[in-house]
Amino acid sequence: MRVQLAVRAHANPDDGADAAHGVAASEHGVGRAPTAREVAADRAFRSVTLALAWSVILLVVLILGEIFAQALPAMRQYGVAFLTGREWDPNRATFGILPQIYGTLYTSILGLTIATVLGLAVAIFLSEGFLAAGVFAVLKAAGLAYRPRFEALPERLEALLRIVVELLAAIPSVVYGLWGIFVVIPTIRPIAGWLHDRLGWMPWFSTPLSGPGILPASLVLAIMVLPTISAVSRDALARVPPKLREAAFGLGATRWEAILAVFIPTAATGIFGSIVLGFGRALGETMALAMLVGNSNVISASLLSPADTLAALLANSFPEAGKIEVGALMYAALVLLAITLVVNALGTWIVQRATATLEGQR
Amino acid sequence: MNARPLAREAALPDQGELERSLRHPRALFSFVMSWLTGLVTVLTLVPLFSVLWLLVVRGGSSLSLAVLSELPPAALMPGGGFGNAIVGTILMVAIATAISVPMGILAAVFLADFAPDGRTAIAVRFAAKVLTGLPSILAGVFAYGLVVATTGTFSAPAGGVALSVLMLPIVLLTAEEAIRAVPARMREAAIGMGATPTQVVLRILLPTALPGILTGVMLAIARAAGETAPLLFTALFSEYWMSDTSPEFLPKAPGDLMHPTASRAVLIYNFSSSPFDNQIELAWAAALVLVVLVLAVNLCGQALARRRA
The missing domain is CATH 1.10.3720.10 (MetI-like)
Known part of the structure; x- marks a missing residue:
């Protein structure tokens, strides 16, 4: 993902120029590289969204499993005649x-x-x-x-x-x-x-x-x-x-x-x-x-x-x-x-x- | 189909033939069908206005402050209201919102921004669409197995879980659409300034997409507030307030939540088949309050969506 960002930034010549002046601009708080803390926060946030996205799939599986589990005893007992x-x-x-x-x-x-x-x-x-x-x-x-x-x-x-x-x-x-x-x-x-x-x-x-x-x-x-x-x-x-x-x-x-x-x-x-x-x-x-x-x-x-x-x-x-x-x-x-x-x-x-x-x- | 030049001398078609006249069967057919579709469209609106009219007439006549603040009456008793059902509905919708909104929005961020075309995103989108089509009563069966069977009692949190299953796909799919609609140049400008993807999401995408996301949240709340079937399996109904001590309508301890809880929608269902006039009138009043609330939230959501567009 980091590499991708770099590629995206360089794809545009204007952005490339900005990156070259990155050191100068960082004094004003813009155009600087993210700090280590920001990178860590970014990783954590992205893992959270990934986990939540997966949990939607999990929820569907859980619903199917839960209803199936609840029905299982009756299925055994009554079978297809039900x-x-x-x-x-x-x-x-x-x-x-x-x-x-x-x-x-x-x-x-x-x-x-x-x-x-x-x-x-x-x-x-x-x-x-x-x-x-x-x-x-x-x-x-x-x-x-x-x-x-x-x-x-x-x-x-x-x-x-x-x-x-x-x-x-x-x-x-x-x-x-x-x-x-x-x-x-x-x-x-x-x-x-x-x-x-x-x-x-x-x-x-x-x-x-x-x-x-x-x-x-x-x-x-x-x-x-x-x-x-x-x-x-x-x-x-x-x-x-x-x-x-x-x-x-x-x-x-x-x-x-x-x-x-x-x-x-x-x-x-x-x-x-x-x-x-x-x-x-x-x-x-x-x-x-x-x-x-x-x-x-x-x-x-x-x-x-x-x-x-x-x-x-x-x-x-x-x-x-x-x-x-x-x-x-x-x-x-x-x-x-x-x-x-x-x-x-x-x-x-x-x-x-x-x-x-x-x-x-x- | 050869490029044969048009014969100059070919007579112009008869002007009268070109004019639209209902004496031509083709034109007549088109005319009749146009009117027929218009009529059918008007016909489909009759139920909507019939429902609204009846709610205002029958519900409005029995609406009063007492109805909104008192407990449901027993059979043959006069008066009474559905105050506990209002509290119960608000509580359960709040629980459902607290579960589904953060989950839906963050999952939508993943779908719209972090990995829009990945295999996970495609699977999640399909799962969300499956959830949209899940009959609401099965969400109730699910929450019954998950919460009621585990805790051993019908309760407001169980109702909240069931409603959150119904709200989640609405929040998720509308939030994804709203985030995607943010202009790419805004995102790219932020990236160009060295923002991390997280900063782009929190500072640029979510604030810009907020009206669209709110629309989805409101539609989801409107849907959840009107749901009945899942609550039959999870919260059941109650004739009492949530707590024994005054003010009675506020739950004081976590234990107060773990009882069957009243909701307006279930009250309408229970009282609609009642043989007692007073209870039927209450059902109408509750339906009026419910529909006014649901339509207001719905129209607010749509107005937000329009302002964005």
Whole structure:
């Protein structure tokens, strides 16, 4: 490192000249060589930062190890049958998490589908300057577009909208749960009742909505995942090289022909990565689901039926769990960890690759 | 594609054809889709404003000084508040901040300045991203195994450890970005004057990157203050103040910390499913206080980031 510094200092002729006058300058306290104490302090500080950087890796390893160690006794006892069992009864010490795995995947995929459609629309709206163009058109119609006071308004409003969408992610999950109980469920109850009456023969509407259930849980989940998807996809769309953008419009494409045929395919990897990251968030989301999903141990295709998820099972059972049940819950935590870890690592990798490819094209 | 000269005599295209008219299916499609995305965007903002509106209406009506300073009421009891939950939340977020902020910033210094492209840095960055995606409840399971199982009791420090796991990657990744954004000429000027790398970091990089680092810290605090799931595994909840002697809300001895500790987020969760109106109203009031705090910290952080840019 010392050698490197010397090389850097000499790479610049001005610096070289400074170094030559180093002795003279040192009288004023500038441009002198570091003292032995400073060198020692430097070494110590750098080792500390290195150790702390390593400790981040260590922390991940420790988390994996700790959860694995906690789950180990239950793994020995229940084995693979734990993953396929359908019963969770602490009194008889029979534990199985198939309904929870099913419910986790069902709510996550449904919520993710809704969030993808909405999030992608928001990302396009924010990245293609629709709002700015609209506000400008309105101002122009009013004859105010070029007044100094209104000149910056379109861009400002767009930045404001971006912040507001990001605020969706800032609201704590437990508040969304509260909102879901008192707003979403009462709102969708009549609609759900109508669907069940008219379309009850379809498996998706075969049960009445008694209150909490898959549909309200997925709707709230979609709102919580949406900011992740829209923010990452917006970045991907903004990274589409300008030459592609201009070429598409130069060929006479309408705005939406360009979006569908050029921008989205170019940003596809990044958008896909954002969806995978959103999936990871949906799988691990706990409180809102624990409050809205109904926590009942059933496997049903119906959107209106209550269900359970892995994270909700952990949150709801743990505070009152006895020793044996805690062991089984740790096993469930390990399963959740394995699923989210794979999904997240995949998403991170895809986004990184997409970013690298597009940066290279620039 | 040969360079055939354009025929001069080719008639100019019909001006009318070039005009954007909604009678063309292509233009109509584009027009409809544009409006549709705008509508969807507005639609996604409805939940945000619905949440805020409801919090103000339902939470605001039961908000008072007593609510902020009294203990939670038992079932069927009138009045009461969540003073102990406020103290508990502040305490646990403070513990988490004390752990995660120094660790995150110093590790970020290593990533951004000392060895940005080394193998360690790449591995650390990946580890931090993995931590970002860690479900919050698993941070609670981890702290349960590490602290609760070892000390034998649910406690505020256990909650702090769980929250610090969630704060660390946010602090680390934003601090790294902020340090990288410091202009290279400032760093090089310091090196040219004979500063050691440590002096460069402490005198130049960290002071210059401070607004960006603070943004990350604030976002992390906002996240931690709203977390519920990890606290269910670590701090649980308590109906009482932290200490028996007056003033009761301050822990006096280290032993006072080693009890289950209340937090606002867990209170909202517990009371939201309560059949008693008074407790439900308290949950709304607590949610209002929580969201106001979280949004304020968040917006401060973003304002700091904007000033830097």
